Amino acid sequence: MELLQPLLRSLETGSVYALAALGIILVWRTSLVMHFAQGSMGMFSGTAVAFVLNRTGAPLWLSVLFGALVAVLLGFAVDFAVIRRLKRATAVGKEIVTLGLIMVFLGLAPILFGTDPMLLPKAIPTGDVSLGVANLSYNALLNIMVGIVVAAGLFVVLQKTKVGLAIRATASNESTARLMGIPTKTVTLLAWAMAGVLGMLAAVMIAPTTTVTPTFMNTVQVSALFACVLGGFQTFYGPVLGAYLIAVASNFLKLYGSSVWGDQILYLLILVFLLVRPNGLVGKTYLKKV
Amino acid sequence: MTSTWSAAARRALKNSHVQFLILGAALLLLPVLSANGIIKTSTLSTLGFVLIYAIVAMGLNLLLGYSGLISLGTAGFMGLGAYIAAYVQDNLRLGFWVALLAALVIPTIIGILVGVVSLRVRSIYLAIATLCISEILLKTFEQAEWFTRGTAGKQSTFPVIFGIHTDRRFMFSVIVIALVLIMMLTHNIVHGHLGRALHAMRSSEVAAQAMGVNVLKYKLFAFAMATLYAGLGGALYLFFLRSSYPSSWNLFLSLNVIAMVVVGGLRSIFGTLAGAFVIFAVPELVLKELPVVGDIPGLPYIFSGILIVVVIMFFPQGLKGLADRVRHALTPRPPSVTKDAAVVQEATR
Numbered sequence: 330m331e332l333l334q335p336l337l338r339s340l341e342t343g344s345v346y347a348l349a350a351l352g353i354i355l356v357w358r359t360s361l362v363m364h365f366a367q368g369s370m371g372m373f374s375g376t377a378v379a380f381v382l383n384r385t386g387a388p389l390w391l392s393v394l395f396g397a398l399v400a401v402l403l404g405f406a407v408d409f410a411v412i413r414r415l416k417r418a419t420a421v422g423k424e425i426v427t428l429g430l431i432m433v434f435l436g437l438a439p440i441l442f443g444t445d446p447m448l449l450p451k452a453i454p455t456g457d458v459s460l461g462v463a464n465l466s467y468n469a470l471l472n473i474m475v476g477i478v479v480a481a482g483l484f485v486v487l488q489k490t491k492v493g494l495a496i497r498a499t500a501s502n503e504s505t506a507r508l509m510g511i512p513t514k515t516v517t518l519l520a521w522a523m524a525g526v527l528g529m530l531a532a533v534m535i536a537p538t539t540t541v542t543p544t545f546m547n548t549v550q551v552s553a554l555f556a557c558v559l560g561g562f563q564t565f566y567g568p569v570l571g572a573y574l575i576a577v578a579s580n581f582l583k584l585y586g587s588s589v590w591g592d593q594i595l596y597l598l599i600l601v602f603l604l605v606r607p608n609g610l611v612g613k614t615y616l617k618k619v
Numbered sequence: 620m621t622s623t624w625s626a627a628a629r630r631a632l633k634n635s636h637v638q639f640l641i642l643g644a645a646l647l648l649l650p651v652l653s654a655n656g657i658i659k660t661s662t663l664s665t666l667g668f669v670l671i672y673a674i675v676a677m678g679l680n681l682l683l684g685y686s687g688l689i690s691l692g693t694a695g696f697m698g699l700g701a702y703i704a705a706y707v708q709d710n711l712r713l714g715f716w717v718a719l720l721a722a723l724v725i726p727t728i729i730g731i732l733v734g735v736v737s738l739r740v741r742s743i744y745l746a747i748a749t750l751c752i753s754e755i756l757l758k759t760f761e762q763a764e765w766f767t768r769g770t771a772g773k774q775s776t777f778p779v780i781f782g783i784h785t786d787r788r789f790m791f792s793v794i795v796i797a798l799v800l801i802m803m804l805t806h807n808i809v810h811g812h813l814g815r816a817l818h819a820m821r822s823s824e825v826a827a828q829a830m831g832v833n834v835l836k837y838k839l840f841a842f843a844m845a846t847l848y849a850g851l852g853g854a855l856y857l858f859f860l861r862s863s864y865p866s867s868w869n870l871f872l873s874l875n876v877i878a879m880v881v882v883g884g885l886r887s888i889f890g891t892l893a894g895a896f897v898i899f900a901v902p903e904l905v906l907k908e909l910p911v912v913g914d915i916p917g918l919p920y921i922f923s924g925i926l927i928v929v930v931i932m933f934f935p936q937g938l939k940g941l942a943d944r945v946r947h948a949l950t951p952r953p954p955s956v957t958k959d960a961a962v963v964q965e966a967t968r
Contacts, residue, residue, distance in 0.1 A: 363743050414932055421687045422931045424746065425881055428689075428874050429927030435871070436920030444916050543917075547870070551754055554747050593758050596751040600736050603748075607739055 333463035335580045341469045342535075343576030344476020349531040349546075349553035350560075350568035351483060352524030357562055358500035359513075359520040360412055362423045366430040367528050368550025370407070372543060373434045374400040374525065375532025379447040379541040389452055396529045404525035408518050435543050449536035472534045479530065480569050483523075487565060496520065548592075552579075555599055561609025570610060575599075635806050635888075643799035646670070650788035663791060664859075665903050670794045671855050673895035674801050676879040677888065678848025681805065683877070684886035685817035686841045692733070692749030693876045695756035696726040696846045698868030700853025702760065702767050705775040705863060715778035715858075722854035723847055730846030734839045745842065753873060760865035772864040775857055790859045797855060801848065802888050808844070809886070817841065871920065875899070878923040882930050884939025893938045898923050 349367055356364040378396035381387055387395075407430065415423050453467040487493035498506040499516045507513045531549055539545050553568075556575050560567030575595065583591030631637050653663040675697055682688050700722040707718035729752070737748035760767045767773050777785045780793065808814055816837050819827040828834050857863055875898055883894020902919035930937055 363746070365746075411928060411932065418931055418935065419687065420743075421683065421689060422935070424689055424743065425877060426928050426931050428691075428877060429924045429931070432871065432874055432878075432920040432924030433928070434924075436917035436922075436924060439916045440921075551750060555751065558744065558747055589762055590758070593755045596755055600733070600748055600751070603744065604736055604739075 331462065333460065335584050336577065337460075337463055337465050337469065337473075339577040339580040340473045340476075340573065341576075342580070343573035344472050345531045345535045345549060346552045346556050346572035346576055347476050347480055347569045348527045348534070349549050350556040350572045351480060351565070352527035352531075353553055353557055354562065354565055354568045355496075355520045355527075356524045357557070358565070359496060359503075359517045360408070360423075361420065361503075362412060362427060364524060365424065365427040365550070365554075366407075366434065367524060367553060368546035369431045369434040369543075370400070370403055370525055371528025371532040371549070372546040373438050374403060374529035375449070375536055375546070376438050376442050376447070376541050376543075378529070378533055379449045379536065380442040382449065383447050389450065393529075393533055396533065397526050400525035400529040401522040404522035405518060408521040412521070413514065413517070438543050446540040446542045449533065449541055451537045468537070475530065475534065479527070484566065492519070551596075552576075555596070557609075558603065559599055559609055561611050563608070564611050567609055567611040574610075636803055638889075639799050639802045639806070642802075643795050646795045646798075647792055650791045653788060653791075660787070662904065664787070665900055667787075667791045667794055667859050668856070669895050669900050670798050670892075671852050671859065672876065672879060672899050673892045674794075674798055674855070675849050675852035676876050676883070676891045676895050677801055677805050678845040678852075679876050680880045680883075680885065680887075680891050681808065681817075681848075682841045682845040683880050685809075685814075685821050686838045687821065688738075688838060688842065689743075689746040689877065690749045690842065690845055691746050691870065691873050692730075692753040692756070693845070693849050694868040694870065694872035695749075695753035696730060696849035697853035697856065697872070698760055698863065698865070699726045699729070699756055700850035701857040701863045701868075702773060702853075703850075704854035704857045705773045706766055708778060709775050715780050718778070719851075719854050723850045726850035726853070727843055727847045731839060731843050734842040738835055738838050738842070750870070753868075753870065757865060757868060760868060767863070767865065770865055772862055773857075775861045775863070777861060778858050785858075787859070790855075794855050794859060797851065798892075801851070805888055813837070813840065875923055878927045882926050882937050884937030887937070887939035890937055890939030890942075897938070898926070 349371065352367050352371075353364045356362055356367070374396045377399045378392045381395050382389060382392040411426060411430070412423070415426060418426070451466075451468040452471055455467075457464045457466040458470065485493075487497060495506070495511045495513075495516050496519070498509065498511050499513045503513055506516075528546075531553075532546055535549055536545065552575055553572065556571035557568040558571070559574060560569065560571030562568075578598070579592055579595050582594050586594055632641075649658065649663060649666060652658045653660055675693060679690060679693055682690055703725055704718040704722040707713050707721045708715065711717075733748055733752050734745065737744040761769055763769075777787070777790060779785070780789075783789070785793070809817070816827070816832045819830060819832055820834055820837055824834055879894035879898045880891060881894070882897055883892070884890030902922055906918055906922065934940055936943070
């Protein structure tokens, strides 16, 4: 059975989804906003990376650094100029704002970076490792490593450091955290910037498989949202688990089910799954108090 | 005598249904003006689409305004309505009315199924579930060639209604009639038994539940109405444009419909119409004609996006709120009355 090869490929796409999903969950836990613009903000800074790379001929690592800077500034700007001022808006209002942001970034990208689709090369162009029956390119290995290392690093930061404690306290109860002297505004600002960088990384990792257009992150956005639904919105690790599961399921459905309809079948399966476990795999019951 | 007549007329003008009819009559003048060459045919087409989107946005306004739920599947359901209308009319040759009925019923049933699954958990799940239904429908539109002819696009013809072979101008009148009927229906829903339950749900879901309102049922109802209106809008779109392409039914149409509702003002029927005009017609009729700015790609997106953000941040009531404020400033009232009115307003809110 050729199981190893699709499994390895799933780990690669799973890493992309996991990074994007981590951004969504960070924002959700700290600002209670469903971050629908995670994909388009990733698209924007990812396009900035491709633009710098193609125009100036800078090496990829430098372009990615530039992209990270763009992502951080973008995250700061969005939180500082918009989200922070929405304290009095309803939950739906905040969601709609992130939907509006999708359109803003979608319109801005072609104005700033041109309308022509761009290409972003792989970080490691050639070479692969042979693992018995399966082959794994160095680039795929790098992507898998980046996904796992970044996710693991984030968990260590969340669990072991003071910053992580502040984030977890804000996530648990924002007003109590503020009363305890945690600068929740700074924490939220940081969460938006981190989400931006995670989205940029996801974009740079997925870009070599496609062309850099304003809509190239759509699948990542949808999959990342579903990863959060599948994993549950109550923990940080749930969505990461969900992301890898979705990638594996998607690859195997495409391989053994239907190559055209694989993702669509998967979406329906997740909807059905919601009937059975409405709070996700590792979700706790969510109580709304009066 | 004249004073009682004018009083009666003034009272009639305050009746919403009369207002809708007057608006409809005024809109019916547009095809006549177009036939005489006073307004351009392209302008008439743009306005026709404004009215279609207004119908769709009114459905979303019921959902968003009363139950606080977002649907990202509006474009998908609208597209489904359009393709079903085309398939029933042109492939099955069952005529306009059957096509219209099918375009209303099938999206609504799918919508109810999606609602049943996603509404039980948390309201935000509906947005995610409809986003994925939208992706599934879009894929279907691209792949199911027997039904949609894929990316080549489905071509259709103007329908035959009551034995009359219609044209673009006639279809415009049909859209106007549909719009007036939808406005009346929406008004009646909001001001009837259902509306009271929806209002109760909006101020506090838990309290409404305690009062015996079945929250899930009314959320489902609001979402079903939103898909019904979307299906109707899709069918009208097809009969007006006579073609449908998968690329028309992407996420950004859904976002634009949300923008129409937000910009127009939540829970306002006339506001939604104004919102549809601002979001669809202003980029089409005004921005494109501007000298330098008009050539910028993606300008309509930025326009809608920034409007959404700015309206939510600074004018949560949208255009309706602005109109209210202007009206308030223009009508001088003794201070005590305004205070009472404010109290009443506060109490009824």
